Amino acid sequence: MQILTANELISGATVYFLADGGWGEDINSARVFSEKNIPEMEQAIERAQASGVLISVESETVRVEGSRVVATRLRERIRARGPTAPRHRRQKPDIHHAVEFTHVSL
Amino acid sequence: MYRYDQFDARFVAGRVAQFSDQIERRISGELSEDQFRPLRLMNGLYLQLHAYMLRVAVPYGTMNSAQLRKLAHIARTYDRGYGHFTTRQNIQFNWPRLDDVPQILSELAEVEMHAIQTSGNCIRNVTTDQFAGAAADEIIDPRPVAEIIRQWSSLHPEFTFLPRKFKIAITGAAHDRAAIKFHDIGLMARRNEAGEIGWTVHVGGGMGRTPMVARKLNSFVPHADLLAYLESILRVYNRYGRRDNKYKARIKILVREEGLASFREQVESEFSEVRGGVLSLPEDELNRIKTYFAPPEFKDSDARFDLAALKVSDPEFARFVVHNTHQHARPGYTSVTISLKPVGGVPGDATDTQMDIVADLVERFSFDELRVSHEQNLVLPHVAIGDVRSVYEALCAAGLGEANVGQITDMIVCPGLDYCALANARSIPVAQEISKRFGSAKRQEEIGDLKIKISGCINACGHHHGGHIGILGVEKRGTELYQITVGGDASENAAIGNILGRGITGEEVPDAIERLVEVYLGARSGADESFLNTLSRLGETPFREALYGND
Numbered sequence: 001m002q003i004l005t006a007n008e009l010i011s012g013a014t015v016y017f018l019a020d021g022g023w024g025e026d027i028n029s030a031r032v033f034s035e036k037n038i039p040e041m042e043q044a045i046e047r048a049q050a051s052g053v054l055i056s057v058e059s060e061t062v063r064v065e066g067s068r069v070v071a072t073r074l075r076e077r078i079r080a081r082g083p084t085a086p087r088h089r090r091q092k093p094d095i096h097h098a099v100e101f102t103h104v105s106l
Numbered sequence: 107m108y109r110y111d112q113f114d115a116r117f118v119a120g121r122v123a124q125f126s127d128q129i130e131r132r133i134s135g136e137l138s139e140d141q142f143r144p145l146r147l148m149n150g151l152y153l154q155l156h157a158y159m160l161r162v163a164v165p166y167g168t169m170n171s172a173q174l175r176k177l178a179h180i181a182r183t184y185d186r187g188y189g190h191f192t193t194r195q196n197i198q199f200n201w202p203r204l205d206d207v208p209q210i211l212s213e214l215a216e217v218e219m220h221a222i223q224t225s226g227n228c229i230r231n232v233t234t235d236q237f238a239g240a241a242a243d244e245i246i247d248p249r250p251v252a253e254i255i256r257q258w259s260s261l262h263p264e265f266t267f268l269p270r271k272f273k274i275a276i277t278g279a280a281h282d283r284a285a286i287k288f289h290d291i292g293l294m295a296r297r298n299e300a301g302e303i304g305w306t307v308h309v310g311g312g313m314g315r316t317p318m319v320a321r322k323l324n325s326f327v328p329h330a331d332l333l334a335y336l337e338s339i340l341r342v343y344n345r346y347g348r349r350d351n352k353y354k355a356r357i358k359i360l361v362r363e364e365g366l367a368s369f370r371e372q373v374e375s376e377f378s379e380v381r382g383g384v385l386s387l388p389e390d391e392l393n394r395i396k397t398y399f400a401p402p403e404f405k406d407s408d409a410r411f412d413l414a415a416l417k418v419s420d421p422e423f424a425r426f427v428v429h430n431t432h433q434h435a436r437p438g439y440t441s442v443t444i445s446l447k448p449v450g451g452v453p454g455d456a457t458d459t460q461m462d463i464v465a466d467l468v469e470r471f472s473f474d475e476l477r478v479s480h481e482q483n484l485v486l487p488h489v490a491i492g493d494v495r496s497v498y499e500a501l502c503a504a505g506l507g508e509a510n511v512g513q514i515t516d517m518i519v520c521p522g523l524d525y526c527a528l529a530n531a532r533s534i535p536v537a538q539e540i541s542k543r544f545g546s547a548k549r550q551e552e553i554g555d556l557k558i559k560i561s562g563c564i565n566a567c568g569h570h571h572g573g574h575i576g577i578l579g580v581e582k583r584g585t586e587l588y589q590i591t592v593g594g595d596a597s598e599n600a601a602i603g604n605i606l607g608r609g610i611t612g613e614e615v616p617d618a619i620e621r622l623v624e625v626y627l628g629a630r631s632g633a634d635e636s637f638l639n640t641l642s643r644l645g646e647t648p649f650r651e652a653l654y655g656n657d
């Protein structure tokens with residue numbers, strides 16, 4: 001199973017493609033693509049890239065544990081939570097910008 | 107220190123305006139990320155795991171108080187209240203927003219700083235001995251030559267798109283504190299038979315996935331010819347360096363594949379063409395640059411530390427004096443190293459408040475001069491011995507009084523997987539655990555000088571190849587593992603450490619280091635036999651067995 005992640009242009013913050021078609025910072029709300037949804041995921045990647053406000057758009061392997069979406073790679077778990085040492089809060093996506101890109105029709 | 111002339115100021119201001127315009131066009135959508143990425147990298151702006159990272163150049167690691175205050179201000183205003191000093195003697199900010207970068211860069215320009223050539227396949231910040239212009243063992247102050255190299259290499263039209271990045275280090279002392287033999291070009295001052303000072307040129311050193319110790323290309327290049335000689339090396343590299351393969355594109359691979367003799371022949375042939383031309387360095391120009399680095403107005407003094415008395419009356423301060431001061435060329439003065447390695451802290455980080463406090467000390471006690479060391483510490487190069495107690499107290503109050511320079515907790519550590527997009531494993535938490543394990547003063551005194559260096563991937567920004575004990579983070583099936591090396595040395599006796607065996611987990615690392623240290627302590631002939639000497643006498647076997655048993 002896979003999710004889509006990117007960095008928001010202005011803040012550089014980690015964001016995820018959400019189930020509602022927008023982009024946001026909570027990995028647990030990320031849209032999880034199964035094998036059969038791969039073409040849909042690829043379309044979403046293309047649109048994200050075309051939006052101009054998302055950079056470094058990547059798919060990542062995850063597993064779903066109840067209401068939690070857990071990335072397989074440690075790198076992605078660190079991206080989802082922020083640096084572990086010292087524990088830093090994550091970067092906030094740019095709200096003004098985020099409004100724009102969540103309205104990009106995906 | 108060097109001050110910008112009108113040309114420098116115009117050039118930096120022009121670049122700030124140009125990059126600000128590019129950022130604006132990126133945000134408006136006029137530029138795509140593909141178009142923008144190379145432009146932002148040329149201006150030191152990376153994208154890491156959680157945010158952008160801005161790398162600001164500190165030319166040959168030299169700053170004044172106004173510059174450090176500006177860095178503190180940037181950390182406080184546009185970042186998260188801290189900065190990270192690197193092995194390239196630069197500083198990195200981990201959380202800037204893209205739309206703040208124009209303002210950050212224009213504020214940096216106010217104090218003659220910028221982020222140009224801190225990324226990309228160009229000649230990067232020239233690094234040097236942190237005690238340059240102060241050390242008692244120095245033949246010559248290398249900073250004027252470093253400054254000339256900086257000017258020559260800044261936006262050099264031929265060398266803006268080299269096959270790969272290019273790093274030059276220079277030292278004016280015979281004892282190498284700048285790891286010059288792990289650089290693409292390493293320069294060491296030398297006096298010839300006639301008593302003239304020139305430069306021994308080493309080439310093809312580097313860390314990374316193919317670590318190599320630089321080889322001696324020329325044992326004496328006079329000042330006047332140095333730029334022509336460097337240009338000749340760069341031309342040969344630029345022409346024949348492997349642009350087809352990123353992993354083979356550094357000059358070290360070219361030197362290895364060509365052979366040193368053939369490489370030297372090509373450099374000499376190029377040199378015979380350019381020598382004596384526009385790149386000759388006239389004595390008066392060198393002297394003009396030297397005036398920027400004239401020694402400060404030292405007072406006559408014969409003050410000394412009475413260590414024997416201090417050890418009784420003030421043992422903690424005595425420990426600071428032993429480890430954190432370095433012998434100055436001028437009687438009555440010393441260089442004070444400010445450790446950025448508090449026990450359990452993040453190596454190389456300084457908060458905005460700490461930077462402001464250090465800036466005050468720089469101004470009050472060190473003739474307005476500060477240095478950044480490649481070992482990720484700060485240095486007050488010229489402190490009157492009578493002032494060291496006051497400096498020490500101020501540092502302790504700011505959480506910067508750790509008396510551990512050169513000891514096991516004074517580690518070089520890269521940002522690793524907590525920040526870096528290229529990492530395989532975390533470096534900082536491993537360093538913190540080692541630091542806590544060995545943090546007691548008594549334990550560190552018992553062990554003596556020992557250099558541990560940690561990298562989060564084979565790119566080796568944490569210089570693990572040159573650590574007496576090196577730790578390399580790798581990834582195996584989703585788990586962070588750490589390979590341990592021993593025998594690396596970044597001094598004038600440069601050597602690359604050897605891997606002892608299979609990778610171990612992060613939790614196992616402190617115990618593993620403890621076992622290596624125990625082998626050393628148990629086998630050394632006395633407290634004055636270094637870890638490296640014990641290792642070379644015993645061989646690796648007892649160390650390997652300490653980690654893995656006899657398997």
Ligand code: SF4
Binds near residue numbers: 520527566
């Ligand atoms: S060594 Fe690797 S992990 Fe560490 S900073 Fe360099 S590229 Fe990043």
